[in-house]
Amino acid sequence: MRVTVRLFARLRELAGRGDLDCECPGDAATVADVWQQLVARYPALAPYERAVSCAVNAEYARRTSPVADGDEVAFLPPVSGG
Amino acid sequence: MALPDAGALPSLTPDEVRRYSRHLILPEVGVEGQRRLKQARVLCVGAGGLGSPAAMYLAAAGVGTLGLVDFDVVDLSNLQRQLLHGTGDVGRAKLASAIDRLHAINPHVHVEPHHTALTSANALDLMRGYDVILDGTDNFPTRYLVNDACVLLRKPNAFGSIFRFEGQASVFGVEGGPCYRCLYPEPPPPGLVPSCAEAGVLGVLPGIIGTIQATETIKLLLGIGQPLIGRFLVFEALRMRFRELTLRRDPECPVCGDHPTVTALIDYEQFCGVSPAALASGPATASPGAPVPAPDITPKALRDWMAAGTPLVVVDVREPQEWDICHLPGAVLIPLGELPQRIGELNPAVPVVCQCRSGIRSARAAQFLRLQGFQDVRNLTGGILAWADEVDPTVPKY
Ligand SMILES: [Zn+2]
Numbered sequence: 001m002r003v004t005v006r007l008f009a010r011l012r013e014l015a016g017r018g019d020l021d022c023e024c025p026g027d028a029a030t031v032a033d034v035w036q037q038l039v040a041r042y043p044a045l046a047p048y049e050r051a052v053s054c055a056v057n058a059e060y061a062r063r064t065s066p067v068a069d070g071d072e073v074a075f076l077p078p079v080s081g082g
Numbered sequence: 083m084a085l086p087d088a089g090a091l092p093s094l095t096p097d098e099v100r101r102y103s104r105h106l107i108l109p110e111v112g113v114e115g116q117r118r119l120k121q122a123r124v125l126c127v128g129a130g131g132l133g134s135p136a137a138m139y140l141a142a143a144g145v146g147t148l149g150l151v152d153f154d155v156v157d158l159s160n161l162q163r164q165l166l167h168g169t170g171d172v173g174r175a176k177l178a179s180a181i182d183r184l185h186a187i188n189p190h191v192h193v194e195p196h197h198t199a200l201t202s203a204n205a206l207d208l209m210r211g212y213d214v215i216l217d218g219t220d221n222f223p224t225r226y227l228v229n230d231a232c233v234l235l236r237k238p239n240a241f242g243s244i245f246r247f248e249g250q251a252s253v254f255g256v257e258g259g260p261c262y263r264c265l266y267p268e269p270p271p272p273g274l275v276p277s278c279a280e281a282g283v284l285g286v287l288p289g290i291i292g293t294i295q296a297t298e299t300i301k302l303l304l305g306i307g308q309p310l311i312g313r314f315l316v317f318e319a320l321r322m323r324f325r326e327l328t329l330r331r332d333p334e335c336p337v338c339g340d341h342p343t344v345t346a347l348i349d350y351e352q353f354c355g356v357s358p359a360a361l362a363s364g365p366a367t368a369s370p371g372a373p374v375p376a377p378d379i380t381p382k383a384l385r386d387w388m389a390a391g392t393p394l395v396v397v398d399v400r401e402p403q404e405w406d407i408c409h410l411p412g413a414v415l416i417p418l419g420e421l422p423q424r425i426g427e428l429n430p431a432v433p434v435v436c437q438c439r440s441g442i443r444s445a446r447a448a449q450f451l452r453l454q455g456f457q458d459v460r461n462l463t464g465g466i467l468a469w470a471d472e473v474d475p476t477v478p479k480y
Contacts, residue, residue: 008316009245010275014419018318044419051270055327060265060314074327076316078266079245081278082132082220082288 001027001069003034008076011052014044024067031056032063034073052077083213083238083256085305091117092146098190102144115304116144120190122303125149125212127200127228129176131278131288132218132242132295134166139296140216141184141191145303148184149194149212152176159480163285200224202347205231214299215255216240218292220277222269223350229254229262230347233337238309240299242291245275247284247319249291252310252329253298255338259311264332269354273446280439282403287319376448379435379460381469388412394433396462397421399447408466408477410437418443425454433458439480441465 005022012018015038022037031054039046054061055074067073094102094116105111105119122145126133129152137148154176156167164176171179177195184193196208200219205227209215215237217228225243232239232255239255241262254261294315301307316325333340379387387394388411396413398405405415416424418438428434434456436444441464448461462469470477 008318009248044422047271047274050268051266051274053265058325058327060327060329074325076250076327078222078270078275079243079248079250080220080222080225080275081244081281081283082128082130082218082242 001029001067003029003067003070004072005034005038006072006074008074009079010077011045011048011075015042022073027069029067030063031061031065031067031073034067035063035075038075048075048077083236083302085118086121088114088117090121092120093117094120098144101188101190105143110306111304115306118304119144119300120146122214123147123149123212124214124216124299124303125151125209126216126218127151127224128218128220129164129166129180130154130160130218130220131163131244131283132292133216134164134180135289135292136216136218136240136242136296136299137166137180137184138187139293140299141188141193143296143300144188145191145300147192147194149196149208150177150180151196151198151200151208152180153197153199163283163288165289200227202227202350205347206235209235209237212237214238214240214302216242216295216299218242218295222275223354223356225262226269226353227347227350230337230344233261234345234347238302240295240302242288242295244278244283244287244291246281247287249287249294249317249319251291251294251298251315251317252313253302256309256311258331260329260331261335261338263337264335265314265329267332267336272355273442276443280443284319287317290317290319375445376436376452376459376461378463380463381472384435384462384469385473392433394435395428396435396437397428397444397447398466399436399438399443400466404439404480407480408470410466410469413437418447421447421450425451428456430454430456433460435460435462437462437465437469439465440467 001024003022005020007015007018024033052075057072102116105116124145126137129150156171156174156176158172166183167179177197181193209231215232241254242251298310301309312329314327314329336343396410398413398415399418401417436448438444445461448459451459467479470479
């Protein structure tokens with residue numbers, strides 16, 4: 001199955017792009033599976049695992065939330081500037 | 083939040099009627115709404131990038147009492163975005179220039195300056211007397227502190243935060259709605275998310291996010307519209323795009339959940355892993371037995387080493403655009419994010435001095451190199467800023 005991934009802020013910079021497609025094996029996956037695929041492609045993202053929040057189809061999600069073919073999965077790191 | 087009874091609201095003077103006439107003819111505001119604003123008390127935490135536009139618009143809108151918390155002094159590098167302060171204010175307390183600016187905009191507004199850092203010891207007392215808290219702080223410990231205090235006090239938190247070209251905004255801490263910890267239960271390891279000082283920020287960005295915070299504050303005070311509760315707004319300036327994600331209160335949230343474990347304010351420096359004790363024992367998420375940080379070297383000691391011809395390599399872990407502003411003689415540029423891939427360029431047998439702008443990123447780099455087996459690694463205390471202060475005043479500070 002294939003999902004669209006959106007990265008924000010520092011994650012976008014580290015990956016070099018904000019929008020990408022991500023292929024996950026099988027037809028059922030979780031947000032955590034998508035993240036693992038991402039980290040395999042962009043190892044620099046790894047330290048952010050516990051710090052990012054995630055959304056599936058623009059709705060806040062947990063790492064254990066299911067992801068289906070065609071979903072949009074967003075990863076947002078916290079930012080602190082003011 | 084409960085709106086005050088209309089009968090108890092202060093009346094408007096003829097002068098105020100003229101000043102606020104464009105509000106008064108809006109059915110959603112009207113005379114009663116304007117009197118609500120006059121009665122209202124808003125606390126802006128931070129008088130910087132977000133606090134500037136927020137406080138200026140709230141003052142212009144006629145919010146009766148504006149509290150400001152800040153302990154900083156105006157720096158030349160603030161003026162690119164912090165419109166409360168002008169060129170002539172450099173070196174003054176931010177609160178002093180803020181009061182001048184806000185009174186110039188609207189003399190009817192009462193400004194309450196709190197010249198202090200917001201801490202676990204003073205936050206509840208300081209925030210208790212206000213109707214809405216506007217979070218314009220610039221660091222994670224204070225953001226978690228503001229969040230938790232708002233939840234404990236049941237005060238709405240008009241939240242905004244920025245990074246380079248991107249901003250976030252929401253309203254937290256409202257009964258039944260989510261809080262910041264529902265979204266980000268734990269802070270990022272220290273150094274992972276750079277500040278504006280480290281990463282840079284588009285000057286106009288806090289103007290956009292700060293005015294969104296002011297808009298939400300006014301809506302909350304008037305009880306109009308759909309507040310940004312349960313919605314997290316993400317703004318991308320380069321694409322000029324707003325996105326929204328829906329957010330629910332997390333029943334397992336440690337602060338606002340059904341069985342909260344945080345029922346009083348905690349030590350937020352330690353929570354975020356930035357207190358001296360926490361740094362010495364590694365980041366908050368590190369396992370026990372994490373390596374001790376690399377030793378420090380002062381700018382003067384480094385200068386003496388260089389003058390004596392001691393073999394060493396200075397690794398500058400800043401970004402290329404920072405390197406272009408200034409760099410140390412003989413240094414090599416390897417931005418922190420590239421260090422893991424480019425570690426092969428360094429010889430583990432040669433002593434390494436890691437250096438950045440202020441010494442924070444380079445401490446992470448030095449610790450990383452030690453983990454990778456480099457024996458002699460030091461961190462330049464205070465970074466190139468301290469080098470400019472103590473060794474070479476011709477190096478421009480930024
Ligand atoms: Zn919460």
